[in-house]
Amino acid sequence: xxxxxxxxxxxxxxxxxxxxxxxxxxxxxxxxxxxxxxxxxxxxxxxxxxxxxxxxxxxxxxxxxxxxxxxxxxxxxxxxxxxxxxxxxxxxxxxxxxxxxxxxxxxxxxxxxxxxxxxxx
Amino acid sequence: xxxxxxxxxxxxxxxxxxxxxxxxxxxxxxxxxxxxxxxxxxxxxxxxxxxxxxxxxxxxxxxxxxxxxxxxxxxxxxxxxxxxxxxxxxxxxxxxxxxxxxxxxxxxxxxxxxxxxxxxxxxxxxxxxxxxxxxxxxxxxxxxxxxxxxxxxxxxxxxxxxxxxxxxxxxxxxxxxxxxxxxxxxxxxxxxxxxxxxxxxxxxxxxxxxxxxxxxxxxxxxxxxxxxxxxxxxxxxxxxxxxxxxxxxxxxxxxxxxxxxxxxxxxxxxxxxxxxxxxxxxxx
Amino acid sequence: xxxxxxxxxxxxxxxxxxxxxxxxxxxxxxxxxxxxxxxxxxxxxxxxxxxxxxxxxxxxxxxxxxxxxxxxxxxxxxxxxxxxxxxxxxxxxxxxxxxxxxxxxxxxxxxx
Numbered sequence: 031x032x033x034x035x036x037x038x039x040x041x042x043x044x045x046x047x048x049x050x051x052x053x054x055x056x057x058x059x060x061x062x063x064x065x066x067x068x069x070x071x072x073x074x075x076x077x078x079x080x081x082x083x084x085x086x087x088x089x090x091x092x093x094x095x096x097x098x099x100x101x102x103x104x105x106x107x108x109x110x111x112x113x114x115x116x117x118x119x120x121x122x123x124x125x126x127x128x129x130x131x132x133x134x135x136x137x138x139x140x141x142x143x144x145x146x147x148x149x150x151x
Numbered sequence: 152x153x154x155x156x157x158x159x160x161x162x163x164x165x166x167x168x169x170x171x172x173x174x175x176x177x178x179x180x181x182x183x184x185x186x187x188x189x190x191x192x193x194x195x196x197x198x199x200x201x202x203x204x205x206x207x208x209x210x211x212x213x214x215x216x217x218x219x220x221x222x223x224x225x226x227x228x229x230x231x232x233x234x235x236x237x238x239x240x241x242x243x244x245x246x247x248x249x250x251x252x253x254x255x256x257x258x259x260x261x262x263x264x265x266x267x268x269x270x271x272x273x274x275x276x277x278x279x280x281x282x283x284x285x286x287x288x289x290x291x292x293x294x295x296x297x298x299x300x301x302x303x304x305x306x307x308x309x310x311x312x313x314x315x316x317x318x319x320x321x322x323x324x325x326x327x328x329x330x331x332x333x334x335x336x337x338x339x340x341x342x343x344x345x346x347x348x349x350x351x352x353x354x355x356x357x358x359x360x361x362x363x364x365x366x367x368x369x370x371x372x373x374x375x376x377x378x379x380x381x382x383x384x385x386x387x388x389x390x391x392x393x394x395x396x397x398x399x400x401x402x403x404x405x406x407x408x409x410x411x412x413x414x415x416x417x418x419x420x421x422x423x424x425x426x427x428x429x430x431x432x433x434x435x
Numbered sequence: 436x437x438x439x440x441x442x443x444x445x446x447x448x449x450x451x452x453x454x455x456x457x458x459x460x461x462x463x464x465x466x467x468x469x470x471x472x473x474x475x476x477x478x479x480x481x482x483x484x485x486x487x488x489x490x491x492x493x494x495x496x497x498x499x500x501x502x503x504x505x506x507x508x509x510x511x512x513x514x515x516x517x518x519x520x521x522x523x524x525x526x527x528x529x530x531x532x533x534x535x536x537x538x539x540x541x542x543x544x545x546x547x
Contacts, residue, residue: 124334348543
């Protein structure tokens with residue numbers, strides 16, 4: 031995170047200089063999290079969400095599961111979305127979706143990032 | 152000691168499972184109805200064509216592959232193995248009878264003497280050992296060629312696995328059934344999740360096949376296996392495929408011809424009873 | 436099985452000793468030895484119910500957490516060994532738990 035912040039401050043500095051824009055540190059950090067979360071979600075060895083879900087920007091996607099769109103209206107509560115990713119068997123004990131957190135397929139930190147990304151869809 | 156514990160454990164598993172016991176016949180009937188309703192109008196034997204039965208463009212590609220099937224050369228190699236005498240002058244016919252077209256339909260079967268499921272591959276190696284020959288490797292190479300030859304000779308006959316009404320045989324069947332339906336591995340998936348619930352759907356670029364008919368065309372020639380081997384031999388046995396499907400959900404695969412996989416095969420092949428044997432098959 | 440009982444016993448012994456002599460903290464090596472025994476027992480337990488996961492010790496796994504931990508310890512890196520054992524032990528316990536939860540699985544014919 032500190033590394034991200036550093037990168038951000040450099041970026042923000044040049045943005046301010048170039049366009050005279052002031053972006054809050056939080057918003058940019060959130061953008062970074064979304065990008066990192068996307069990478070994890072698309073990575074076959076990590077989230078591999080595309081194996082089953084359609085997500086905009088992906089390729090070679092499966093069609094086992096509902097497309098992940100308009101997630102804020104499906105999951106107004108971000109914590110509920112995180113729970114779905116952490117352990118989908120809570121909602122559906124026979125779900126084919128892997129319990130990414132419960133079985134530590136992804137770390138807590140990685141789940142947070144993926145949640146940020148999915149929430150942004 | 153270890154054996155006793157596993158025995159006790161599996162006895163426990165079976166005891167609890169028996170509460171929900173349905174007979175193999177009932178299972179078979181429900182299983183088939185399930186798929187017939189899921190894919191209305193599909194001919195029973197078409198289920199033996201795997202994912203190619205479920206997608207028109209894949210089917211066309213596959214049919215053109217089948218015009219010059221890459222498995223032919225391995226069926227021929229299997230025939231040579233069948234015909235070649237052992238050092239003691241006998242041959243495989245001394246174990247399997249003289250008509251190779253009558254072999255495949257006998258497997259897998261319950262052996263009441265040894266109280267276990269006997270597979271075709273198991274009997275191939277048993278025959279070699281009994282005749283002082285070196286047994287084949289279990290998953291590919293000569294064992295798959297000979298098995299493919301038996302399958303080829305049996306084309307057109309129907310799978311006909313018998314589950315005798317013997318508590319031990321039923322226990323083996325239930326063990327296989329349980330293995331098929333239980334989630335396993337870090338990804339927490341059962342065979343049934345992919346091949347019962349979602350056949351006809353894509354997982355990544357792979358179209359999932361129905362569990363019904365999944366054994367009719369084994370051993371199989373897989374393009375993927377051919378690419379991996381040095382000499383383009385893509386033949387592999389059913390248990391080789393079981394191992395692949397276990398490890399992709401991050402479960403530790405069992406050894407080919409282990410009790411677990413033989414019991415699984417007992418259940419899995421039984422579920423395709425009545426379907427026409429079309430071995431060997433070609434798959435991606 | 437004999438091995439399992441012995442390793443279990445060993446683990447208890449080590450744990451017990453540690454409890455009675457709180458003044459002397461366990462060395463990394465001792466921690467490793469106790470954790471190794473506990474992990475091995477957990478892995479055997481998962482395997483006994485057909486619940487072992489791929490990356491604990493299967494020879495073709497690229498990760499092989501358990502043998503990798505033993506290797507790290509042999510090279511004197513107990514910290515790394517302990518980290519790897521953590522993963523192996525967690526996976527073994529979850530594999531066992533999963534098998535227990537699935538004890539009565541099937542037949543599931545969805546929607547029927």
